[in-house]
Amino acid sequence: MKRRNFFKFAAAVPVVAMVPGLSHAALASASPKKILVVGGGMGGAAAARYLKLWGGNVVEVYLITKDASYSTCIQSNLVITGAQPLSSITRNYSVLSSSGINVQQNQVTGIKQDGAQVLVSFSTPPKLHTPSQYDHVILSPGMGPIPDSIPGETRDFSLSFWEGNKALDLKNALDHIPNKGTFVISIPSGAYKGSLAPYGRAFAVADYLQSRNCKIIVIDGHADFVSQKNDFVAALKSFGSHLLQTPSKYSYYAGGTVEYYPGATLNSVSLKDKILHTNLPINFGSTKDGDIPYHAANVIPPQKANLDFASALLEGGAFAPVNAQTFASTVTGYSHVYVIGDAAFLPLPTTPATSVPKSGHAAVDEAKIAAAAILRKIAGRSPETSLVLSAVQYNAIRSTSAHKGVYAHAGYQWDQTHDSWVASGGFLGDPSNTKDQAANISQENYNQGLTWRNALLADAFGR
Numbered sequence: 001m002k003r004r005n006f007f008k009f010a011a012a013v014p015v016v017a018m019v020p021g022l023s024h025a026a027l028a029s030a031s032p033k034k035i036l037v038v039g040g041g042m043g044g045a046a047a048a049r050y051l052k053l054w055g056g057n058v059v060e061v062y063l064i065t066k067d068a069s070y071s072t073c074i075q076s077n078l079v080i081t082g083a084q085p086l087s088s089i090t091r092n093y094s095v096l097s098s099s100g101i102n103v104q105q106n107q108v109t110g111i112k113q114d115g116a117q118v119l120v121s122f123s124t125p126p127k128l129h130t131p132s133q134y135d136h137v138i139l140s141p142g143m144g145p146i147p148d149s150i151p152g153e154t155r156d157f158s159l160s161f162w163e164g165n166k167a168l169d170l171k172n173a174l175d176h177i178p179n180k181g182t183f184v185i186s187i188p189s190g191a192y193k194g195s196l197a198p199y200g201r202a203f204a205v206a207d208y209l210q211s212r213n214c215k216i217i218v219i220d221g222h223a224d225f226v227s228q229k230n231d232f233v234a235a236l237k238s239f240g241s242h243l244l245q246t247p248s249k250y251s252y253y254a255g256g257t258v259e260y261y262p263g264a265t266l267n268s269v270s271l272k273d274k275i276l277h278t279n280l281p282i283n284f285g286s287t288k289d290g291d292i293p294y295h296a297a298n299v300i301p302p303q304k305a306n307l308d309f310a311s312a313l314l315e316g317g318a319f320a321p322v323n324a325q326t327f328a329s330t331v332t333g334y335s336h337v338y339v340i341g342d343a344a345f346l347p348l349p350t351t352p353a354t355s356v357p358k359s360g361h362a363a364v365d366e367a368k369i370a371a372a373a374i375l376r377k378i379a380g381r382s383p384e385t386s387l388v389l390s391a392v393q394y395n396a397i398r399s400t401s402a403h404k405g406v407y408a409h410a411g412y413q414w415d416q417t418h419d420s421w422v423a424s425g426g427f428l429g430d431p432s433n434t435k436d437q438a439a440n441i442s443q444e445n446y447n448q449g450l451t452w453r454n455a456l457l458a459d460a461f462g463r
């Protein structure tokens, strides 16, 4: 779907305080239920908000989250370059609280389903009147680093900077880079959230550091850009780089401010010497080929669902398998537990295997689908069958010298025959789909990205 039509479609959906396809009367006659939402990020905030908006007095909604406020990763690149304040990506829970949702700051440490009830434990005893037993639980705890996945990195992944609330820490590191210094960003081949954001971050940082003549090195675990290759090659060229090849036929982009090295393996990090040890057949000015000295680095670790407190839901995998139509866990004995957002596994029937991207936009859509499925179940109805969700990414390429960005969208619909999500349009995450991919680095994309981010946060947090 073209973006113009996508926005037109999104704007045309009426905001009604009713579960789609379910009358107020059908729900009003149901017996009241207690529902817990775990994780107050994009998916969790939206799930709590829509459960209450649609469920009214039939549901008591509890939202448990670790922190008093939430800073989204979405467009954190603009906070890193100082183009936007941290407050632009930060929301508290005041609107959700005032709309009748019981919001509490706490950490869930365990869940267990016992018959039709889900028993929940917390790191600190929950405040008075909070039951620890619920009829349904929605988990949206996001994803985080796989422990010890990068030799040499500390256990708290000191170079990760991949959460929204770490944006100012990376800005601080960039502000201490000397003239002609080097910033390296490392992208894992395994799962991570915000698939195109590392590329966006590299260009936004290059623009931010341009007056200091710094070099930006991107080492990518993938064989090529994850998608939007035309956009990112155009961006590389705009920063003066071009395609080069080693005698052994390894291809990369260099010669300008931003260098791009695909197919890279990060073997280890020397925090003390500030060197990234890679497999690259390139000399970066060190005694050993592949060793990259840095002044500041952003090493994105491979990630998995933040579900250590409910590891049974993973069935040994990195993400939780769910029913594609409702987001209820498919693990035996957990039918009243739903998993949405980055923590859920939504495979697509493709070869090679792919899945719905880890996306905040998708997490908000999934929240609404899970909330509707629960409320329909409470009303004794079967789940909706006409379901769609979208992944959307805007990435600024320049936010200091100019305001320019790129845009990517992918649409998915639930396929009843295969009980699976299937791609229905767009091209995010599908490098083989080249249609509609002409490079477009524009001010319109930059501005629309800000509008879209604000609308998405308002949809989830009510402001």
Ligand SMILES: Cc1cc2nc3c(=O)[nH]c(=O)nc-3n(C[C@H](O)[C@H](O)[C@H](O)COP(=O)(O)OP(=O)(O)OC[C@H]3O[C@@H](n4cnc5c(N)ncnc54)[C@H](O)[C@@H]3O)c2cc1C
Residues within 6 Å of the ligand: 038, 039, 040, 041, 042, 043, 044, 064, 065, 066, 067, 070, 072, 073, 074, 075, 076, 077, 106, 107, 108, 109, 140, 141, 142, 143, 162, 163, 193, 194, 195, 197, 198, 306, 309, 340, 341, 342, 343, 358, 359, 360, 361, 362, 363, 391, 392, 393, 394, 395
């Ligand atoms: C740099 C970057 C740029 C991105 N850009 C885009 C973009 O342009 N478009 C897009 O759609 N997506 C983007 N994303 C991805 C997006 O941020 C995530 O997909 C989205 O935040 C997932 O939402 P979630 O609800 O699953 O998890 P999160 O938003 O991560 O929220 C999880 C919440 O759960 C809390 N929590 C975790 N465990 C517990 C527990 N045990 N008890 C209580 N609380 C807990 C956490 O503290 C957190 O508040 C980007 C990501 C990055 C890193």
